Amino acid sequence: MFLRTEKSVKxxxxxxxxxxxxxxxxISIWIxxxxxxxxxxxxxxxxxxxHFDIQNGEYWRFxxxxxxxxxxxxxxxNSFSLILFGPALEQMLGRLKFILAYLGAGVLANIATFLLNPDLGFAHVGTSGAIYGLFGIYVFMVVFRKHLIDAQSAxxxxxxFIIGLIMTFIRxxxxxxxxxxxxxxxxVIAPLLLTKARPFNPWKNPHSNGPKDIQFNPNRWKKKNFFQRLRLNPFFIFFIIVLIIFIVQNFF
Known part of the structure; x- marks a missing residue:
């Protein structure tokens, strides 16, 4: 479910x-x-x-x-996490339900944060609540909808999730x-959204090169060097950039 089969960003x-x-x-808002x-x-x-402004009626801040x-x-x-863990759910839920899942989990998290944290000086930004909401849906599958997720993905x-939860409290x-x-x-919202959901199929998308496109490749036995293998997946480059930035900011 989390191994990207797309060969280009397009x-x-x-x-x-x-x-x-x-x-x-x-990315646009950051720029x-x-x-x-x-x-x-x-x-x-x-x-x-x-929280101070929400207390004064500015509820769009949820x-x-x-x-x-x-x-x-x-x-x-956060964007990389969305790219890695979002596609399977977008296909399984459909576009509308995925939007509801993403924004719904994020908004509910922000509302609950406001209600449980009385500090009016508290302020926050980020899509982490929405992304952890996606994890919540996946974990619900692992526990109650095992037919929707394979053992390796589970x-x-x-x-x-365990690593992310630990990092949440130590960083x-x-x-x-x-x-x-x-x-x-x-x-909590997973059972409503997973109604009629089907297991993820990496070849279901019309723009993916599925088995119908498999043809004889005369170079299939030819060994590729390390850099040629990396070039097949543009998201590997994205991951390397994220990793380098993380190392620089946290260790230098």
Missing amino acids: EFIQSYPIISTLVIIN LGLLPITFFDRLYDLGVGS LTPIFLHGGFTHMLF QIIVII PGINEYGHVLGFVSGF
Whole structure:
């Protein structure tokens, strides 16, 4: 479910338009935030999940923090997580239900954070709550809908979720409420969204090169060097960039 079979960014965008749109929005808003324009700074301030402002009736702040990030690394890691774990759910749920799952988990996490955290000085941004909501849906599958997820993918989900949960509480500057409550929100709404869902099929998308496209390859036995193998997957390059930035910012 999490092994990408798309051979180009264009093919990925065509196969998963909702995921692609969300990632483009994340990147675009981050780029706009770099511009020395007061108007964009004001828009960013209006979107932050400020508990003080929510207390004063600005309820749109339950939604807008989902599209804002605290920096380049924050945006990049969340976007990469969306690219890695979102496609299977977009196909299984359908576009409308996936949007409801993503935004619903994010909004519910922000509402729960506001209700459970009485600190009016608290403010947050990031799509982590929505992404952990996707994890909540996957974990619900692992527990109650085993026919929708293969054993290997189930193990990956459980391991990554446990690691993510541990990192949530040991790394500074993380909205623990958003992560935990996002997961709970996704788990709670999962039974409603998974109605009529079918197991993920990597060849189902019309833009993917499935078995119908398999042809004899005269070079199939020819060994490829390391760099030729990496070139087959454009998302590997994206992952390497994220990894380098993370190492630089945390160890140098």
